[in-house]
Amino acid sequence: MFQYYFLLGVRSLRRNPALTALMVLTLAIGVAASVSTLTILHVMSGNPIPHKSDRLFVPQFDNGPLESYKPGDRANDQQMSYRDAVNLMAGKAGERRTALFGIGMPLEPERKDMAVFIVRGIATGGDYFNMFETPFLHGQGWAPAADQRGDDVVVISRKLSEKLYGDADPVGRRVRMGGFDYQIVGVLDTWSVVPRYQHLDSADGAFGDEDDMYVPFATAVRHQVDRNGSTGCQGNVEPGYQGFLDSECTWIQFWFETASADRAALQSYLDSYTAEQRKLGRLLRHSPNKLYNVMEWLEFNKVVDNDNKLSVWLSSGFLLICLVNTIGLLLAKFSVRAAEVGIRRALGASRREIFTQFLIETTVVGLVGGVLGLLLAFGALSLIAMQSKTLSVVAQMDWIMLLTTFALAVLAAVLAGLLPTWRACQVTPALQLKSQ
Structure with missing residues (x-):
């Protein structure tokens, strides 16, 4: 069933490529900005010798x-x-x-x-x-x-x-x-x-x-x-x-x-x-x-100063703004599919199944946004590294931050999709069938 819903989500995204691209780009920019600053903080605040740092x-x-x-x-x-x-x-x-x-x-x-x-x-x-x-x-x-x-x-x-x-x-x-x-x-x-x-x-x-x-x-x-x-x-x-x-x-x-x-x-x-x-x-x-x-x-010695921590908070706030915009785009996308939801409900689909389908669709947006966000994050880190020799040392993404980028993108997309998905599940089949 997951594979079926996943394919439905991919096909749905292809119906309106402009709106899909806008959602993916909005999410990717927010994730890239957040991950770039978080990567620098992660490198700067990491334990340089974890197995004996307490000795x-x-x-x-x-x-x-x-x-x-x-x-x-x-x-x-x-x-x-x-x-x-x-x-x-x-x-x-x-x-x-x-x-x-x-x-x-x-x-x-x-x-x-x-x-x-x-x-x-x-x-x-x-x-x-x-x-x-x-x-x-x-x-x-x-x-x-x-x-x-x-x-x-x-x-x-x-x-x-x-x-x-x-x-x-x-x-x-x-x-x-x-x-x-x-x-x-x-x-x-x-x-x-x-x-x-x-x-x-x-x-x-x-x-x-x-x-x-x-x-x-x-x-x-x-x-x-x-x-x-x-x-x-x-x-x-x-x-x-x-x-x-x-x-x-x-x-x-x-x-x-x-x-x-x-x-x-x-x-x-x-x-x-x-x-x-x-x-x-x-x-x-x-x-x-x-x-x-x-x-x-x-x-x-304040190796990680308050400016670095403030940068992470500011970038997280920017990601939140991007999420709000993604929620608005998803609401617009799902609202025009009310008739489709009404027909599916009339044919026996439960609200849970509708909720699962639309949530998987937002997960697809998150995966695509994660890939694009990762590319943008690499580009941002490269630009940061060019500013000074010190920044070139800390502007390095490791596998932990690589996984974090995808996890953050998918989580952001799922969170952004909760409200639009819930709204889609509230469609009354009778009203939609009567209006057709």
């Missing part, structure tokens, strides 16, 4: 001065001082731990046909690669001893490797950056994390390109590599690089990985650490220590 934590404590501080004020700084980062790295809390900060250096290629260019990356600990499950194309990360010694080793991206060496495996070769020779120990495969939760303070933000290279944290400090990121300093800072390291300036991101989702032990460790530091005359604000898992960290 990765960012610590936050306030090391600011007492001046102008009021108890209860929120600590807005994402980062920590060098002293705290080194102390936490030396501790045994968590299964893995790493400090990191953005860096930039001039790279001097071996090839004579290439000029010196700037590469940007991260100075971090060796646990970084296992903690964030980075995919390696060649080699691996550096050994723990390299962290302690501050060896001149580097892991580079696949993009940088292909630029310098083509398809060859460069592991073991040396590359000169910032006036020092670094031995390549690994090459990361393409690693597009959206959003880039592990380093939100990067110059490119949460939706920038992947990093060019990674060097040991201690190595970058020893070579006084230029920082590529924000720095917050309060109070006096002694002159020189060592004076900067000894200060309370915050410029380092830190991550813990725990063996389980139980954060109580890690919280207890942080509380004990800050208590010890207060005995040394630091962290005098006594503000509560915080731990943020991945999704909490994204929320704290």
Whole structure:
């Protein structure tokens, strides 16, 4: 019976192609507008590492001065001082731990046909690669001893490797950056994390390109590599690089990985650490220590801002307007078929059968509108992606949004068809037969 009604619906739509095309186009435009903004929000707010996001934590404590501080004020700084980062790295809390900060250096290629260019990356600990499950194309990360010694080793991206060496495996070769020779120990495969939760303070933000290279944290400090990121300093800072390291300036991101989702032990460790530091005359604000898992960290940093959410609400309102127009078109279409409904009712068709037939007909409109809406959504996302590099990262439709497009189109058509279908079922057969 469903197949029979489906074919009837297709034939009915073909009777008035202009009205059908108008209904399909109205529905498709509303669906495309809604799905385009919803896709961007879906990508931006997605969980970048769902299987362990509840085991990765960012610590936050306030090391600011007492001046102008009021108890209860929120600590807005994402980062920590060098002293705290080194102390936490030396501790045994968590299964893995790493400090990191953005860096930039001039790279001097071996090839004579290439000029010196700037590469940007991260100075971090060796646990970084296992903690964030980075995919390696060649080699691996550096050994723990390299962290302690501050060896001149580097892991580079696949993009940088292909630029310098083509398809060859460069592991073991040396590359000169910032006036020092670094031995390549690994090459990361393409690693597009959206959003880039592990380093939100990067110059490119949460939706920038992947990093060019990674060097040991201690190595970058020893070579006084230029920082590529924000720095917050309060109070006096002694002159020189060592004076900067000894200060309370915050410029380092830190991550813990725990063996389980139980954060109580890690919280207890942080509380004990800050208590010890207060005995040394630091962290005098006594503000509560915080731990943020991945999704909490994204929320704290407002990766998805109110403008993105407002866009979704506005596009949903536009879809609602399109539905209202589709309802009007369906009412007009079904009203001229009153005689047909009267004859079918007189021949024994029940109201339920009439309702089913017309509802399936609106479902056909939804399916066609879904296909057209999907094409329009792809076009809209392509135009959005052309606006900036950041938008090109988030304007990508996955299979979830692909299914959502069809489901939304069919649901919208069914909802729009409920009132016209109900009105069609109220036709009185006797009146229609008498008028013929």
